[in-house]
Amino acid sequence: MSLAPSPPPLSTPWTTATLLQIRTSKMQPMQGLTTTTGIYKQPQHGRIFCGPEGFENDEHDLTFHGGPDKAVHQYFPGHYPNWQSEFPDHDGNFEVGGFGENLVAKGTGGGGEMNERNVCIGDVVGIGGEVVLQVSLPRQPCFKLNHRFGLKGFAPNTWRLSRTGWDYRVLKTGWVSPGDEITLAERKHPAWTIERIQEYLHRNTGDLEKLEELAAVPEFGRECKRGFAWLIERIHEKAKAKTKVKEPEVFTSWTVVEKKKETTRITKFVLQCDAHDDEGAGIPPGGFVRLRLPNGLLRSYSIVHGTRNRLTLGIARDAQSRGGSTYLHDHINLASKLDVGAINPSIPMVESASNHVFIAGGIGITAFLGHCNLMKSINYSFTLHLAVRSEADIPFQGALEGLGPRVRVYRGDQGERLDARDILGGRSWNSMTYVCGPERLVSAVQAAAEALSLADEEIYYEAFGARVGGDPFAVSVKGQGEKKVEVGETESLLEALRGGGWSVDSSCEVGNCGTCKVRVCGGSTGEVEHRGSGLTKGEKAEGELLSCVSRGRMGAHLVLEW
Incomplete structure (x- = not known):
C-alpha cells in the first residue's frame, strides 16, 4: 500500500507542553512468541518517581531498549490518526500508547507540538519543576513494532515518515505527575531535529560531511554513535574498493588445538591462528571458513562459533566425500597445521521477522548453533528442529541443552519423524524459516513450502554438501x-x-x-x-x-x- 507523504516541516517551535500521560509496564510475552517486551505500557496516576534509568516500575528489554541513553521514550500522539487512516484494517491497534511510549504530551501556550520536526538532539527539558531530561536518540524501530501492529515490514515506515519518537537520558531525578508542565530549558543543536537526523541515519546515508558532523555531536547516545561510525566506515570502504585491484585470497597458518569425536560420524575441530593476539575480533554467526588442506583441496565449512583467532568447526565424514572430510578425519590431528582463508558470512538473520524457525538434519546443526545462541541472548523468539538417526548421532549436545525447550530433536530409531509440512504450517505469524541438511530434508521442506504457498523471502535454504557430477x-x-x-x-x-x-x-x-x-x-x-x-x-x-x-x-x- 502507498503511504501518505510526510507533512511539511512545522514553522512554529514548541516552548511549553502539558504532560497528559505517564505510561509504564512490566515485561510480558508478546502474543504468540517466546519473546518478552515492555511495549504494552499503561497510563499511571499520581506522582511517579523518575530515576536515572527511567520511571519507577517501568521495565525494558535491556538488549535493545532501556539503560541511561534510553531511560524515557516520548511519542507524538498526533501521529496515531495518520496511522489509522493509512492502515484502516489495523486502526484499532493504533491508539495512544501503541509505540510503548512513556510520555504523552500536548503543546500549550500557542506554541507548536513536540514532534520529530521541532525536537532536537541534545534538547534539555524540565518537567514539573523537578525532573530534567535530555534528548539522546531518535527511536530506532525493530521487529516488535511489526508484531505489535500485525503488519509485516511496518517498522521502516516510522523513519521513512519521520514518526519514530525519541529517547531521553535523565539529567536530574525527581517526581512527576500527569498535568505537569514541560518546558524547553536549553537547545544546543537547533539544526539537528529528530527528523533531520533520521534523514542521514536511514535515507541519505552517503553524505560523508553530514555524517561526520553528526558523529561529532557529544549528546548522542551510543547507539547512534555506532551507527554513524559504521556508515562513515562503509563510505570509506566503498571509495577504496573503486580503486583497489582485486587481490588473491590470503591464507594464514592455523594449528589444530582440539580434535574430539562428537558422534561416530562428526568430529569437532578447534583451530587457533598461529599469529593470534589475546582477544581476536568476534565474527557474526552463520558464517563459514575456507580451508586449504595439505593434500591441495579447498573446502568450506560452517563455523559453530569463534573469533578471528579461534574457530570451532563440526565436520562429518561424508560417505560420498570428494576427499575433504575423509582427509580431515584420517590425517588431521592435534597440532596439525591448516591454511585458513576467508571467513565469510552466509546465513542472513532476517531482523524484521517476529519468530525464527530453524530446521536441520545431522551436521546441518553447525550452520545454526551460532544464530540460536545469539537469539537466546537477545530475547528473540525461535525454535530449532533437528533430525538425527539416533541419540548417539546428536552433535554438540551441551550447546543444544543450553537452548532449553526451544529445541525439538527427532530420533529416527525411535520412530520420530520431522514433518516439514506440520512445522511450516504451525509457524507463528511473521516467521522466517532457515533450512540446512541433506538433500532429502531440503527437498521435503521445499515441497511443503510450495504446498503451503510460502514466499521465497520467507524461507532460506543452506546445503552442507555439493552434488557436482552429472551429464557432460x-x-x-x-x-x-x-x-x-x-x-x-x-x-x-x-x-x-x-x-x-x-x-x-x-x-x-x-x-x-x-x-x-x-x-x-x-x-x-x-x-x-x-x-x-x-x-x-x-x-x-x-x-x-x-x-x-x-x-x-x-x-x-x-x-x-x-
Whole structure:
C-alpha cells in the first residue's frame, strides 16, 4: 500500500507542553512468541518517581531498549490518526500508547507540538519543576513494532515518515505527575531535529560531511554513535574498493588445538591462528571458513562459533566425500597445521521477522548453533528442529541443552519423524524459516513450502554438501570467439571454466552464497539443471545459475557471461 507523504516541516517551535500521560509496564510475552517486551505500557496516576534509568516500575528489554541513553521514550500522539487512516484494517491497534511510549504530551501556550520536526538532539527539558531530561536518540524501530501492529515490514515506515519518537537520558531525578508542565530549558543543536537526523541515519546515508558532523555531536547516545561510525566506515570502504585491484585470497597458518569425536560420524575441530593476539575480533554467526588442506583441496565449512583467532568447526565424514572430510578425519590431528582463508558470512538473520524457525538434519546443526545462541541472548523468539538417526548421532549436545525447550530433536530409531509440512504450517505469524541438511530434508521442506504457498523471502535454504557430477556438456563465454570448453561428468562448471583460463569468483562452493553465479545468454542450447540454494526462482528465470553446483544437461551448449 502507498503511504501518505510526510507533512511539511512545522514553522512554529514548541516552548511549553502539558504532560497528559505517564505510561509504564512490566515485561510480558508478546502474543504468540517466546519473546518478552515492555511495549504494552499503561497510563499511571499520581506522582511517579523518575530515576536515572527511567520511571519507577517501568521495565525494558535491556538488549535493545532501556539503560541511561534510553531511560524515557516520548511519542507524538498526533501521529496515531495518520496511522489509522493509512492502515484502516489495523486502526484499532493504533491508539495512544501503541509505540510503548512513556510520555504523552500536548503543546500549550500557542506554541507548536513536540514532534520529530521541532525536537532536537541534545534538547534539555524540565518537567514539573523537578525532573530534567535530555534528548539522546531518535527511536530506532525493530521487529516488535511489526508484531505489535500485525503488519509485516511496518517498522521502516516510522523513519521513512519521520514518526519514530525519541529517547531521553535523565539529567536530574525527581517526581512527576500527569498535568505537569514541560518546558524547553536549553537547545544546543537547533539544526539537528529528530527528523533531520533520521534523514542521514536511514535515507541519505552517503553524505560523508553530514555524517561526520553528526558523529561529532557529544549528546548522542551510543547507539547512534555506532551507527554513524559504521556508515562513515562503509563510505570509506566503498571509495577504496573503486580503486583497489582485486587481490588473491590470503591464507594464514592455523594449528589444530582440539580434535574430539562428537558422534561416530562428526568430529569437532578447534583451530587457533598461529599469529593470534589475546582477544581476536568476534565474527557474526552463520558464517563459514575456507580451508586449504595439505593434500591441495579447498573446502568450506560452517563455523559453530569463534573469533578471528579461534574457530570451532563440526565436520562429518561424508560417505560420498570428494576427499575433504575423509582427509580431515584420517590425517588431521592435534597440532596439525591448516591454511585458513576467508571467513565469510552466509546465513542472513532476517531482523524484521517476529519468530525464527530453524530446521536441520545431522551436521546441518553447525550452520545454526551460532544464530540460536545469539537469539537466546537477545530475547528473540525461535525454535530449532533437528533430525538425527539416533541419540548417539546428536552433535554438540551441551550447546543444544543450553537452548532449553526451544529445541525439538527427532530420533529416527525411535520412530520420530520431522514433518516439514506440520512445522511450516504451525509457524507463528511473521516467521522466517532457515533450512540446512541433506538433500532429502531440503527437498521435503521445499515441497511443503510450495504446498503451503510460502514466499521465497520467507524461507532460506543452506546445503552442507555439493552434488557436482552429472551429464557432460559444453560451455563458451560471450564475446570470447569460438573457444569452447567441455565439462566432464565428474567436474563442476566452475572447475571447467577455471581450467579453460577464465576467472570466476567463488566462496562457499556448495551452492549457498551466490558468489559464483554466471548468466546464461542467448545462443545457448539445451537445458540447465539448477542446484543449490543461492538463487531465487526469479534469478533462475532470468538465466542465472550457480557455477559451483549447477550444470547443463546432456548435450547442452551454454553461452555464459558474468
